[in-house]
Amino acid sequence: xxxxxxxxxxxxxxxxxxxxxxxxxxxxxxxxxxxxxxxxxxxxxxxxxxxxxxxxxxxxxxxxxxxxxxxxxxxxxxxxxxxxxxxxxxxxxxxxxxxxxxxxxxxxxxxxxxxxxxxxxxxxxxxxxxxxxxxxxxxxxxxxxxxxxxxxxxxxxxxxxxxxx
Amino acid sequence: xxxxxxxxxxxxxxxxxxxxxxxxxxxxxxxxxxxxxxxxxxxxxxxxxxxxxxxxxxxxxxxxxxxxxxxxxxxxxxxxxxxxxxxxxxxxxxxxxxxxxxxxxxxxxxxxxxxxxxxxxxxxxxxxxxxxxxxxxxxxxxxxxxxxxxxxxxxxxxxxxxxxxxxxxxxxxxxxxxxxxxxxxxxxxxxxxxxxxxxxxxxxxxxxxxxxxxxxxxxxxxxxxxxxxxxxxxxxxxxxxxxxxxxxxxxxxxxxxxxxxxxxxxxxxxxxxxxxxxxxxxxxxxxxxxxxxxxxxxxxxxxxxxxxxxxxxxxxxxxxxxxxxxxxxxxxxxxxxxxxxxxxxxxxxxxxxxxxxxxxxxxxxxxxxxxxxxxxxxxxxxxxxxxxxxxxxxxxxxxxxxxxxxxxxxxxxxxxx
Numbered sequence: 001x002x003x004x005x006x007x008x009x010x011x012x013x014x015x016x017x018x019x020x021x022x023x024x025x026x027x028x029x030x031x032x033x034x035x036x037x038x039x040x041x042x043x044x045x046x047x048x049x050x051x052x053x054x055x056x057x058x059x060x061x062x063x064x065x066x067x068x069x070x071x072x073x074x075x076x077x078x079x080x081x082x083x084x085x086x087x088x089x090x091x092x093x094x095x096x097x098x099x100x101x102x103x104x105x106x107x108x109x110x111x112x113x114x115x116x117x118x119x120x121x122x123x124x125x126x127x128x129x130x131x132x133x134x135x136x137x138x139x140x141x142x143x144x145x146x147x148x149x150x151x152x153x154x155x156x157x158x159x160x161x162x163x164x165x
Numbered sequence: 166x167x168x169x170x171x172x173x174x175x176x177x178x179x180x181x182x183x184x185x186x187x188x189x190x191x192x193x194x195x196x197x198x199x200x201x202x203x204x205x206x207x208x209x210x211x212x213x214x215x216x217x218x219x220x221x222x223x224x225x226x227x228x229x230x231x232x233x234x235x236x237x238x239x240x241x242x243x244x245x246x247x248x249x250x251x252x253x254x255x256x257x258x259x260x261x262x263x264x265x266x267x268x269x270x271x272x273x274x275x276x277x278x279x280x281x282x283x284x285x286x287x288x289x290x291x292x293x294x295x296x297x298x299x300x301x302x303x304x305x306x307x308x309x310x311x312x313x314x315x316x317x318x319x320x321x322x323x324x325x326x327x328x329x330x331x332x333x334x335x336x337x338x339x340x341x342x343x344x345x346x347x348x349x350x351x352x353x354x355x356x357x358x359x360x361x362x363x364x365x366x367x368x369x370x371x372x373x374x375x376x377x378x379x380x381x382x383x384x385x386x387x388x389x390x391x392x393x394x395x396x397x398x399x400x401x402x403x404x405x406x407x408x409x410x411x412x413x414x415x416x417x418x419x420x421x422x423x424x425x426x427x428x429x430x431x432x433x434x435x436x437x438x439x440x441x442x443x444x445x446x447x448x449x450x451x452x453x454x455x456x457x458x459x460x461x462x463x464x465x466x467x468x469x470x471x472x473x474x475x476x477x478x479x480x481x482x483x484x485x486x487x488x489x490x491x492x493x494x495x496x497x498x499x500x501x502x503x504x505x506x507x508x509x510x511x512x513x514x515x516x517x518x519x520x521x522x523x524x525x526x527x528x529x530x531x532x533x534x535x536x537x538x539x540x541x542x543x544x545x546x547x548x549x550x551x552x553x554x555x556x557x558x559x560x561x562x563x564x565x566x567x568x569x570x571x572x573x574x575x576x577x578x579x580x581x582x
Contacts, residue, residue: 012350012439016547021527025200025230026237027207040549060351063384064547065526066286068204068302089355089386090286094302153211156308160214 002080004052007045008114011058015070015091017041024067030076037073051078054118056109058084061102062091071095081120083127083136085109096143097152103127108134167414169322170391171357174297174411178280185321185420192314195222195274197283198306199265200229203241205284206248208307217252218313224256225249226268231260231521234529263494263520266290266378266462270370271496273405277392282306282315287462287544289380292389293373294396295410299387320386321420322413323353326362329428334579336472337372338464338542338562340425341379342433346443348423354384356420359413364427365390370399371466378463382440382544432577434540435560438548446565446577453485456539457570458551459515459563460491461525464542467500469563474506476567476581482514483573489531490515491523515570527551540569 017040019033038045055074061084062070071094074082081101095102101122108127111134112118119128127134139147149155168176168184176183178191198205202225209217217223225245233239242260249257262268266287269275277295281288284306291298301315309315325344331337345352358380360373368376373390380388390396391412432446459465459473470492482488490510492498498520501507507517524531525543533539533552538559541551546558561569564578571581 012441014439014545014547016527016545016550020549022532024526025203025241025528027204027241040554060354060384063350064286064545066284066300066302067201068304071302086351086354088351088384090300090302093305097302097304152304152308153208156312157212160212160311 002052003117003119004054004080005050006112006114006116006118007049007053007055008112009041009055009057012060012063013041013057014064015062015067016064018062018070019067019073024069030072033069033073034076037077046077049077049079052080053078054120055079055082056084056112057082058109059086061087063088066090068094068098071098071100075100083108096146099147099151103136105134105136108136166418167416169357169413169417169419170295170359170389170411171297171322171387172319174278174280175317175319177278183319185319187319188316189319190314190316191280193222193282193309194279195224195281196306196309197224197226197265197269197281197285197288199226199285200238200241201284201303202245202248205303205307206244208304209310212307212311214311217310220252220254222313223254223310224269224274225254226258226262226265227260228264228521229526230528231519260519261495263497264462264465264522266374267466267493267497270294270374271403271494273400273403276400276404276406276408277396277410278408282309287378287381289385289388290374290378290462292377292380292387293370294400295389295392297387300381320355320357322357322359324359324361324419324422326422326424327360327364327427328362328424329364329426330367331427331430333582334564335430335432336562336564337368337375339430339433340427341376342435342443342560343430344425345379345382345441346433346435350382350439350441351384353380356385358383358385358388360388360390366393366395369468370396371468374466375463379544432562432565432579434565434575435546437546437557437559440544440546440560446561446575449575450577452575453538453573454540454569454575455486455537456531456533457486457488457566458524458531458539458541458543459488459566460493460523461543462493463544464563465491465493465497467497467504469542470497470501470506470510471504473563473567474509476564476571476578477509477513477515480513480571482570485573486570488515488570489518489523491518492520494520524551540566540575542566
């Protein structure tokens with residue numbers, strides 16, 4: 001269980017505002033990526049986000065490009081999870097592959113606002129707050145193995161090592 | 166119960182009958198990447214293997230920032246060329262080929278029945294020729310290089326039944342914008358989109374590429390046309406290996422069906438800052454623009470340049486507008502040279518750039534200052550995508566783009582017919 005403050009946004013938060021294209025083809029370390037997180041949507045985000053904070057958003061979070069930095073920069077900024085009404089499909093895969101939990105809960109989004117404090121309990125599938133306890137859809141079994149390994153690189157690495165033995 | 170094209174293509178790959186909702190692991194036919202290969206190579210090296218598993222399946226096209234705009238991009242390109250040589254990757258296209266989503270069809274990789282994954286969100290374009298093609302991330306691409314396999318959830322399919330015919334001045338781009346405007350940017354999230362119905366066969370392969378490309382903006386996993394005689398004829402002399410055309414069974418199950426009559430369709434435009442903020446061009450006519458971009462993986466093909474040229478013929482670019490034209494590939498560039506379209510565009514005052522993505526993704530070649538407005542034939546108008554976060558992007562067809570370039574304000578192309 002981990003506590004954090006909510007940063008709430010609307011529908012269709014796209015990858016260009018999460019991590020602008022002008023930086024996309026520059027290879028930069030994670031802490032550098034974190035400085036540009038949400039730059040074109042909320043210029044105050046990167047300077048004020050704290051480890052453990054939670055992004056909450058409406059429908060279709062992460063729509064747009066396949067750029068993985070849009071997930072990596074949030075993880076690097078310390079965001080513990082993104083909770084949304086729904087996710088764009090490539091973003092969903094990218095976040096899982098990098099070990100950033102992406103959780104779906106319409107009720108939590110409707111109830112909570114920027115500045116609210118929440119506890120997220122991944123194993124129990126619960127978001128707890130002063131405004132109530134909200135359940136999120138459990139992640140499908142096919143991806144739990146990837147998250148348990150710490151991301152797709154680690155998952156694939158151990159699988160390749162097993163094959164070689 | 167019959168199966169959809171997507172179920173059949175993925176089922177053949179998985180070696181069993183599959184239905185939507187199943188999660189399967191497949192070995193793809195091709196794995197695409199572009200300038201982001203430099204970042205993928207870094208991930209690949211973390212895996213502890215020395216060689217990619219199937220070098221012949223990897224296709225790398227440099228297109229995003231070509232030629233390199235600065236030292237960092239130059240270093241990326243250099244590291245990609247070195248990796249290609251060291252790994253013996255035969256299918257590498259350097260800065261003189263074009264945009265990957267035009268190069269793969271032209272070079273015969275995008276074929277009916279094939280499974281293609283790519284680390285670019287517009288990979289669904291190849292569905293125009295009946296392939297299953299979908300976008301993935303960099304980490305997944307690196308792992309697929311190493312393992313030659315990837316997990317895919319077989320998507321449900323939304324069918325779009327098209328009837329009637331497009332009127333003069335109205336194009337595939339207008340249809341795609343109308344669909345997204347009517348149903349929202351996540352209308353097909355996680356789904357396959359089949360373009361079908363009596364009017365489907367009337368679309369050229371170029372227009373099919375536009376529609377399949379724009380299915381990404383519907384949120385789709387893949388978008389496609391069943392391969393017909395027109396598609397097979399286009400592939401003659403291009404296909405680099407045998408293929409088996411696959412179509413949906415007559416009794417296949419579709420999650421939903423939308424019907425669209427093309428007869429009444431008007432030119433459409435997506436207004437800032439989302440692709441689903443769509444209105445008829447006539448409703449925003451008169452809005453001044455500073456820049457017009459004609460090109461990209463959505464609308465940079467010969468038919469697009471010729472549609473623009475037919476409006477520019479005998480006319481000039483308005484003095485308050487700068488026009489950038491980017492043929493989608495060198496093949497398109499040559500065709501447009503031979504057809505005379507490029508000469509018309511140059512005479513009108515357009516700037517012709519090297520085939521590639523240009524300023525579409527905001528990295529180089531014509532970015533915008535605060536307060537500027539661009540009308541682009543590309544596929545995304547997100548805030549800040551083509552420059553300053555206080556600039557604006559409108560999306561429309563090449564004909565609307567050309568008409569707007571001539572008048573200096575957003576203009577319905579039917580005013581020029």
